[in-house]
Amino acid sequence: xxxxxxxxxxxxxxxxxxxxxxxxxxxxxxxxxxxxxxxxxxxxxxxxxxxxxxxxxxxxxxxxxxxxxxxxxxxxxxxxxxxxxxxxxxxxxxxxxxxxxxxxxxxxxxxxxxxxxxxxxxxxxxxxxxxxxxxxxxxxxxxxxxxxxxxxxxxxxxxxxxxxxxxxxxxxxxxxxxxxxxxxxxxxxxxxxxxxxxxxxxxxxxxxxxxxxxxxxxxxxxxxxxxxxxx
Amino acid sequence: xxxxxxxxxxxxxxxxxxxxxxxxxxxxxxxxxxxxxxxxxxxxxxxxxxxxxxxxxxxxxxxxxxxxxxxxxxxxxxxxxxxxxxxxxxxxxxxxxxxxxxxxxxxxxxxxxxxxxxxxxxxxxxxxxxxxxxxxxxxxxxxxxxxxxxxxxxxxxxxxxxxxxxxxxxxxxxxxxxxxxxxxxxxxxxxxxxxxxxxxxxxxxxxxxxxxxxxxxxxxxxxxxxxxxxxxxxxxxxxxxxxxxxxxxxxxxxxxxxxxxxxxxxxxxxxxxxxxxxxxxxxxxxxxxxxxxxxxxxxxxxxxxxxxxxxxxxxxxxxxxxxxxxxxxxxxxxxxxxxxxxxxxxxxxxxxxxxxxxxxxxxxxxxxxxxxxxxxxxxxxxxxxxxxxxxxxxxxxxxxxxxxxxxxxxxxxxxxxxxxxxx
Numbered sequence: 046x047x048x049x050x051x052x053x054x055x056x057x058x059x060x061x062x063x064x065x066x067x068x069x070x071x072x073x074x075x076x077x078x079x080x081x082x083x084x085x086x087x088x089x090x091x092x093x094x095x096x097x098x099x100x101x102x103x104x105x106x107x108x109x110x111x112x113x114x115x116x117x118x119x120x121x122x123x124x125x126x127x128x129x130x131x132x133x134x135x136x137x138x139x140x141x142x143x144x145x146x147x148x149x150x151x152x153x154x155x156x157x158x159x160x161x162x163x164x165x166x167x168x169x170x171x172x173x174x175x176x177x178x179x180x181x182x183x184x185x186x187x188x189x190x191x192x193x194x195x196x197x198x199x200x201x202x203x204x205x206x207x208x209x210x211x212x213x214x215x216x217x218x219x220x221x222x223x224x225x226x227x228x229x230x231x232x233x234x235x236x237x238x239x240x241x242x243x244x245x246x247x248x249x250x251x252x253x254x255x256x257x258x259x260x261x262x263x264x265x266x267x268x269x270x271x272x273x274x275x276x
Numbered sequence: 277x278x279x280x281x282x283x284x285x286x287x288x289x290x291x292x293x294x295x296x297x298x299x300x301x302x303x304x305x306x307x308x309x310x311x312x313x314x315x316x317x318x319x320x321x322x323x324x325x326x327x328x329x330x331x332x333x334x335x336x337x338x339x340x341x342x343x344x345x346x347x348x349x350x351x352x353x354x355x356x357x358x359x360x361x362x363x364x365x366x367x368x369x370x371x372x373x374x375x376x377x378x379x380x381x382x383x384x385x386x387x388x389x390x391x392x393x394x395x396x397x398x399x400x401x402x403x404x405x406x407x408x409x410x411x412x413x414x415x416x417x418x419x420x421x422x423x424x425x426x427x428x429x430x431x432x433x434x435x436x437x438x439x440x441x442x443x444x445x446x447x448x449x450x451x452x453x454x455x456x457x458x459x460x461x462x463x464x465x466x467x468x469x470x471x472x473x474x475x476x477x478x479x480x481x482x483x484x485x486x487x488x489x490x491x492x493x494x495x496x497x498x499x500x501x502x503x504x505x506x507x508x509x510x511x512x513x514x515x516x517x518x519x520x521x522x523x524x525x526x527x528x529x530x531x532x533x534x535x536x537x538x539x540x541x542x543x544x545x546x547x548x549x550x551x552x553x554x555x556x557x558x559x560x561x562x563x564x565x566x567x568x569x570x571x572x573x574x575x576x577x578x579x580x581x582x583x584x585x586x587x588x589x590x591x592x593x594x595x596x597x598x599x600x601x602x603x604x605x606x607x608x609x610x611x612x613x614x615x616x617x618x619x620x621x622x623x624x625x626x627x628x629x630x631x632x633x634x635x636x637x638x639x640x641x642x643x644x645x646x647x648x649x650x651x652x653x654x655x656x657x658x659x660x661x662x663x664x665x666x667x668x669x670x671x672x673x674x675x676x677x678x679x680x681x682x683x684x685x686x687x688x689x690x691x692x693x694x695x696x697x698x699x
Contacts, residue, residue, distance in 0.1 A: 060500050060503075060504065062504045062507075062508070063500065063503055063504055063507060066504065066507035066508055066510075066511055067507065069511055070507070070510065070511055070514075073514075131499040131500060131503070135598065152499045152500070152502075152503040153499060153502045153503035153505075153506045153507070153537060154503070154506070155506065155510055156507055156510035156511065157510065204575065218514055219513045219514055221510070221513065221527075221530055223530060223531075223534055224510075230572060230575075231572070241579060242575050242576050242578075242579035245575070245578070245579055246575065266513075266523060267520045267523040267524060267527070268523070268524060268527050269513060269523045269524075269526060269527045269530070270513075
């Protein structure tokens with residue numbers, strides 16, 4: 046995704062440490078990040094600027110973050126909104142999505158997951174034409190969910206496709222096994238840190254990519270996780 | 277049993293016994309009076325006979341008619357006493373035994389002793405008693421009938437406020453936003469009842485709300501530091517200067533944080549279920565949900581080469597989808613974690629129960645496994661998975677049980693005791 050322009054993200058989060066961690070990670074991902082710590086600050090910023098994506102924490106010191114959604118709706122603004130909440134409550138989720146939020150992420154989450162969600166939202170909502178993610182000889186079409194190596198289509202299972210997409214969006218970053226398991230199987234499976242089963246999928250994906258003539262970009266990182274990189 | 281029914285039963289028993297006892301007493305008293313009357317008559321007869329003998333020094337003529345008999349028998353021995361008794365004598369004309377009251381006394385005529393007997397039939401007395409019994413029974417029936425209708429009418433009217441209160445309480449729910457309001461009543465007891473119930477319900481509601489707020493706050497407060505740790509680490513591992521030893525240590529921290537997070541979420545979930553913060557009002561197709569979950573766990577079963585046998589029949593239950601998902605997640609996670617390589621997993625759902633069995637070596641402690649933080653040796657879990665399963669089942673009124681059968685750990689969840697199905 047070599048783009049000539051950088052996408053702007055507003056992080057509305059009262060916890061400074063969290064906001065800065067997210068901003069640091071996303072800046073490396075080539076986003077421009079701004080932070081608002083209060084509802085009022087967020088209000089002022091969204092009024093003046095337009096953002097490609099807004100990360101919205103619900104529990105803010107001076108009010109409910111959902112207010113921002115109402116305001117954006119009333120103002121007919123089309124910023125993408127990803128709600129980030131500490132409350133895994135069905136009510137909040139439903140209300141948030143009804144008010145026009147694009148996705149909902151429960152704390153704590155992995156930065157790689159955040160990055161993948163932001164990319165998905167922006168792709169879906171802002172750039173209808175641009176469904177292609179290209180990484181050297183690998184080309185992935187998110188609309189048709191197909192993968193090409195050297196312009197030749199390869200067949201992947203659903204999980205392998207999701208895994209590759211996750212790698213491509215977080216290319217160059219070290220992704221923990223925990224993050225991969227959560228992304229592919231959801232966080233409700235209680236595996237108590239036994240992620241051996243991920244290995245099979247990585248192995249299969251690697252094999253399919255290699256058979257189609259692709260370089261091996263998937264690197265294992267000391268029991269910690271994996272990295273998709275060409276270095 | 278309804279209060280009115282119970283009252284009616286007790287009332288019936290009490291009324292009947294009182295009437296029966298009094299009828300019996302009445303019978304005894306009347307009988308005594310009538311017999312005493314008869315005896316007095318007989319004594320008068322004796323006096324008349326004695327008077328006759330004294331004047332005439334001869335026996336009066338014997339009498340034998342329906343109402344009276346008088347006859348004399350020569351007496352061998354000397355008898356001085358007078359006796360009164362009841363005798364039963366066969367009456368040839370009536371062809372039945374008839375009971376007489378008789379008085380026997382000696383008379384001496386011209387130096388010869390005779391035994392005089394005067395008999396009067398007791399039948400009249402018996403008839404009288406029969407009438408009395410009949411009247412008593414009729415009275416009893418009339419009285420009971422009257423009491424029945426009077427009770428029915430008045431009791432219903434009297435207890436009406438109580439049933440109203442009961443209806444209101446049935447409608448009352450902690451999860452709804454309305455507070456309980458009961459009308460005041462003129463009857464002191466009901467007024468007090470309503471007042472107490474209202475104050476109790478509203479107190480409970482306040483406590484519940486504050487507990488709920490606490491749970492949410494606790495969740496929020498604990499999630500934030502955990503989220504910070506995780507995000508910082510996600511950033512930290514990107515550092516190119518880290519070597520293998522660093523990354524290994526970081527990996528251990530990751531795992532510990534993951535465990536901590538899972539522990540916290542489990543505890544909060546238990547609290548939430550205990551507080552009844554879930555509603556059981558969703559129609560869930562259990563067989564469909566199980567299929568979904570089995571698909572989700574597919575790779576995990578595969579990675580351990582676990583043989584899967586799934587038998588599902590259509591089953592619709594009224595409960596909470598989120599909780600059912602958690603329940604299945606925990607059951608399947610356990611099955612994956614504790615089944616050995618190449619083991620067997622059976623999931624069988626029918627109309628009455630869900631059975632999840634996986635291969636195992638030795639039976640688990642039946643009494644302890646559902647307790648919080650109970651762990652078998654070498655168990656990698658925290659000991660909350662089954663506690664959550666138990667709590668969810670308790671909330672749903674589904675009895676859950678464990679047994680070890682044919683080298684399989686079997687967890688059975690029965691749907692029979694559920695109140696929700698019928699509603």
